[in-house]
Amino acid sequence: MTNPKGAVPPLSLTAELTHRCPLHCGYCSNPIELLTRDQELDTATWREVLTQAHDIGVLQVHFSGGEPLGRKDLAELIEHTAGLGAYVNLVTSGLGLTEARLQSLVDAGLNHVQLSVQGADAAIGDRIAGTRAHHHKIIAADLVRRAGLPLSVNVVLHRENHHQVAALIDFAEELGADRLELANTQYYGWALRNRSQLMPTADQLAAAELIVQDALVRLKGKMQIVYVIADYPEKFPKPCTYGWGARQITVAPDGTVMPCPAASAISTLQLENVRERSLGEIWYDSSSFNAYRGDDWMSDTCRSCDRRELDFGGCRCQAFLLTGDAAATDPVCHKSPDRGVVDLILAEPRRTGLVMRSPSR
Amino acid sequence: MTAEALSGTASPGPRPRIRRGVRLSYDKVRNTPVVLHPEGVLIPNPTATAVLELCDGEHSLTEIARLLADRYDAVQPEQIRSLLDRLADKQVVEWT
Numbered sequence: 001m002t003n004p005k006g007a008v009p010p011l012s013l014t015a016e017l018t019h020r021c022p023l024h025c026g027y028c029s030n031p032i033e034l035l036t037r038d039q040e041l042d043t044a045t046w047r048e049v050l051t052q053a054h055d056i057g058v059l060q061v062h063f064s065g066g067e068p069l070g071r072k073d074l075a076e077l078i079e080h081t082a083g084l085g086a087y088v089n090l091v092t093s094g095l096g097l098t099e100a101r102l103q104s105l106v107d108a109g110l111n112h113v114q115l116s117v118q119g120a121d122a123a124i125g126d127r128i129a130g131t132r133a134h135h136h137k138i139i140a141a142d143l144v145r146r147a148g149l150p151l152s153v154n155v156v157l158h159r160e161n162h163h164q165v166a167a168l169i170d171f172a173e174e175l176g177a178d179r180l181e182l183a184n185t186q187y188y189g190w191a192l193r194n195r196s197q198l199m200p201t202a203d204q205l206a207a208a209e210l211i212v213q214d215a216l217v218r219l220k221g222k223m224q225i226v227y228v229i230a231d232y233p234e235k236f237p238k239p240c241t242y243g244w245g246a247r248q249i250t251v252a253p254d255g256t257v258m259p260c261p262a263a264s265a266i267s268t269l270q271l272e273n274v275r276e277r278s279l280g281e282i283w284y285d286s287s288s289f290n291a292y293r294g295d296d297w298m299s300d301t302c303r304s305c306d307r308r309e310l311d312f313g314g315c316r317c318q319a320f321l322l323t324g325d326a327a328a329t330d331p332v333c334h335k336s337p338d339r340g341v342v343d344l345i346l347a348e349p350r351r352t353g354l355v356m357r358s359p360s361r
Numbered sequence: 362m363t364a365e366a367l368s369g370t371a372s373p374g375p376r377p378r379i380r381r382g383v384r385l386s387y388d389k390v391r392n393t394p395v396v397l398h399p400e401g402v403l404i405p406n407p408t409a410t411a412v413l414e415l416c417d418g419e420h421s422l423t424e425i426a427r428l429l430a431d432r433y434d435a436v437q438p439e440q441i442r443s444l445l446d447r448l449a450d451k452q453v454v455e456w457t
C-alpha cells in the first residue's frame with residue numbers, strides 16, 4: 001500500500017486489552033471514562049487484529065490496559081502473537097501474577113515484562129495505588145527473574161513520590177530490573193484532572209536530576225535507566241514519539257485505533273474501529289492517522305523551524321488539551337504563542353488531595 | 362592489527378552473547394534482518410547481522426573477527442569490538 005503522506009509500515013502495536021484494573025493510581029493516563037467489560041473486543045477479534053498488525057509490518061506487541069492479566073485469554077493472545085513471530089511485551093501492575101499464570105504466559109511465548117511500581121516502600125506505594133499493591137511488585141519481580149525473562153520497572157514520578165527517586169532506584173535494583181524507566185507524569189486522562197496535585201516542585205526536579213545523573217554512571221552496564229523529564233518547565237516540547245502515525249498503533253479495549261495512547265482526548269479526531277475497517281486501511285487511509293503526518297498541517301511557527309524534524313511540533317494531544325487546537329504548536333515550546341498557558345499553570349499555587357482513579361466495571 | 366595478531370594470545374578472550382529477551386529475526390514485510398529487543402526494533406546492517414549471528418556465547422571476539430575477515434575484507438577487528446560495545450550499551454549483547 002502507498003500513502004500520499006509517505007507512511008511506512010508500523011513497527012509496534014499496543015493492545016489495550018481491558019480498562020479494568022485493580023489499582024486506582026491518581027496519575028493514571030487512561031481516559032476518565034473507562035470502557036467496560038461488555039465493550040471489550042472478544043478473543044477472536046483480538047486474534048484477527050494481531051494477525052492484521054503482523055501482516056502490515058508490526059514486529060512488537062505490547063499487551064497493556066488497564067490490567068492485561070484481567071483477561072483470561074491473555075495466554076492465548078500471546079501464543080498467537082508469538083506464533084506470528086512478533087516480540088511480546090507485557091505491561092502490568094503485577095497484581096494477579098502467580099507462578100502458574102506466569103509459566104503459562106512464558107510457555108505461550110512472552111519475551112519481556114514491564115512492571116509498574118508506585119513507590120519505594122509499601123506505605124507510599126500502597127497509598128498511591130489505592131490498594132495493597134506493593135508486596136505484589138516484589139512477588140511479581142521475583143517470578144519474572146526466576147522465569148529468566150528480562151524485567152523493566154516503570155515508575156511514574158509526581159509530587160507524592162519524587163522525594164523517593166534515590167530509594168526507587170535502589171528498589172528497582174533490589175527487584176533485579178534490567179531497566180528502570182523513571183517517567184515524570186504526563187498529563188493526560190485521569191492524570192490531567194490531578195495535575196495540580198501531581199506537579200512536582202522545581203526543587204524536586206532539580207534534586208532528581210542530580211540523583212539520576214549519578215545513578216546513570218554508577219549503574220552503567222548493570223541497570224539501564226531512562227529518565228523522562230517533566231516537559232512543562234522546559235523550553236522545547238517532547239517529541240510526538242517518532243512522529244504521528246510513523247511507527248506505532250494503539251488499539252483500545254473496544255477496538256478503537258489510535259496513533260497514540262492519549263489520542264482519544266482529541267475530540268476533533270475521527271477515530272476508526274477495527275470492527276469496521278482493517279488495520280491496514282486505517283493505518284494508511286484514515287483521516288486520523290493522516291491528520292498530522294508530514295508537515296503540511298503545521299502552524300507557520302513550526303513549519304519554519306529547524307527542530308520540526310526532531311520534535312514534530314511536539315505533542316498533538318497536549319496541544320489539543322491546552323489550546324483546543326490539535327494542530328497548534330505544543331504550548332510547552334517557548335516559540336508557541338500559547339506558552340503563557342503553561343507558565344500560568346506552573347505559577348499557580350499547587351492543590352493537595354490526589355483524587356484516586358475510579359474503577360471500571 | 363589483523364585478526365591473526367589478535368588470535369595470537371593464549372586466552373581466547375571474551376565471548377559475546379545475544380542477551381536473553383533479545384532476538385535476531387527476519388522481517389518479511391521490510392525484507393531485512395531485525396533485532397527485536399525490550400525497547401524496540403533495530404535494523405542491523407549486513408556486518409552487524411553477520412556479527413550478531415555469531416554472538417552465541419561460543420565464539421570469542423577473536424574468532425568472530427577471523428571468521429568475518431574471510432567474508433568482509435574491509436572489516437577490522439577494532440571495528441567489530443566497537444560495534445559490539447555499542448550493542449552492549451544498547452543491551453543487545455553481553456560479554457561472557
Ligand SMILES: C[S@@+](CC[C@H](N)C(=O)[O-])C[C@H]1O[C@@H](n2cnc3c(N)ncnc32)[C@H](O)[C@@H]1O
Nearest residue numbers: 027028029065066091092093116154185186191
Ligand atoms: C496505563 S498503564 C497500563 C498497564 C498497567 N496497569 C500498569 O500500570 O503498568 C501503562 C504504563 O503507563 C504508565 N503510566 C500511567 N499513567 C502515566 C502518566 N500519567 N504518565 C506517564 N506514564 C504513565 C504506567 O506506569 C505503565 O507503565
Ligand code: SF4
Nearest residue numbers: 021023025028066093
Ligand atoms: S496506571 Fe495504575 S490505575 Fe492506571 S491502568 Fe496502570 S495500574 Fe491501573
Ligand code: SF4
Nearest residue numbers: 302305307308313333
Ligand atoms: S516551533 Fe515547533 S518545531 Fe520548533 S521547537 Fe517549537 S514545537 Fe518544535
